[in-house]
Amino acid sequence: MSTLLVCDDNTPLAEQYAYDLRRLAGHEVLIAGSGEVAMEIVGREPVECIILDLEMPGMDGFAVLRALRERAIDTPVIVYTGTGSYDRCVQAIKWGAYAFIDKQEAVERVVREVENAIERRRILDEVAVLRRYADGESALLGGSPAMRALKDAIARAAPIPSPVLIWGESGSGKELVARDVHRLSAGAREPFVAVNCAALPEQLVESELFGHERGAFTGANVTRKGAFESAGRGTLFLDEIGELLPAAQAKLLRVLEERAVVRLGSSRSVATPARVVAATNRDLEEAVREGRFRRDLLFRLNVHSLRVPPLRDRLSDIPELAEHLLTITCERFGVRRKRLSPNALALLSAYDWHLNNVRELRNAVERMIIASDDEVIGPEHVPAEVRDEAALHAPPSATGGGRTFLELKAEGERQIILAALERNEWHITQTAHELGLADHASLLKIMRRHHIARS
């Protein structure tokens, strides 16, 4: 269902179109009796397609097309004219209309044009997102539905200068996400400054973030810019923001509100246009409830939130990640490029990487390269803890078989459920439907039996 706008000074006709479009295609339809009202509505409502009469007193259809163009509103427009003048319609197309229809035509054709226009717009949006990704190199690998959704969210949030909060387990790729936000932001050519809030000793946090004047405290022998100032118009990445101490939290909040910093020992404030991206592997809402993190600061930071899915929720990314890690690690070690045997890969794909996500996988790959003398890495080179746990889940060929029918059946079931959940982005009802189960409760029951839980 989409929101459409029909603009015609002939209200009964506009109402007829609106009625048909609701009835035939279930769209929500708004009506404007003049060009002026239409412009007001598109400035306010998320209209996805406009059906526009060319002949209207005052601001006519051409004036509306011009105004849309001037305001860079790219909502598709379908025009019609009461005079049956083909030339005028062609002219409207030149002015940016997507298509024209005849008032005499069956409404089914109108519906079809509307759907085409909306679909085309959607595809163009998607292409723009992908192009922005392809134009620069992203280090963030993974084509699973969860990763694609994340990349999409990054591309949407990045150009908007408000703060971004990245949530994700340890080693899941939060820093890569922060770098992508920077890469796709308006300040991409400006500095990316990272500060790990957990790594700084208490006395240094504030000076590190906000800077200090000479003599501000014992040991402050020179004036020093803080991270905010160093980031300039670029990005300030505040890693492990949940570890920030209360005093620093209060100051950070003030800086975000006033968009200016005051160096320690100074009374002068300096404007800070830097875009703030913060990351955490903790549940900050819980930290707020426990009084360890300021609610107002969480509010400020959490304008856009990006959740990095843990690796176990996107096991289909493992082949791509493992191959990539193998290539870069072999290069780094200066050894010949090794290959993963299908059985080794099957073990990696059956483990849940709960300790450290992609970083854990990276360490496993390193150890496997060291453990194998041959060009091919076999299941025997997979680290024992990974192998032992994965063996419970991996297909029997990876471990050499020897399991009972019931074990194999259970494993088959588990793999089917996991794959279906991933395909449906862990939407329980949708997955249950795809699998032909009675309802979501039946799926939950099976998931419990196999200890499958979304993190």
Ligand SMILES: Nc1ncnc2c1ncn2[C@@H]1O[C@H](COP(=O)(O)OP(=O)(O)OP(=O)(O)O)[C@@H](O)[C@H]1O
């Ligand atoms: N999607 C990915 N594609 C390629 N490499 C990845 C991906 N995700 C993570 N990595 C790699 O895994 C390692 C950990 O990633 P990163 O440091 O971004 O995680 P993190 O979430 O910031 O972890 P921590 O919570 O420990 O700070 C890095 O070496 C990174 O390059």
Ligand SMILES: [Mg+2]
């Ligand atoms: Mg990190």
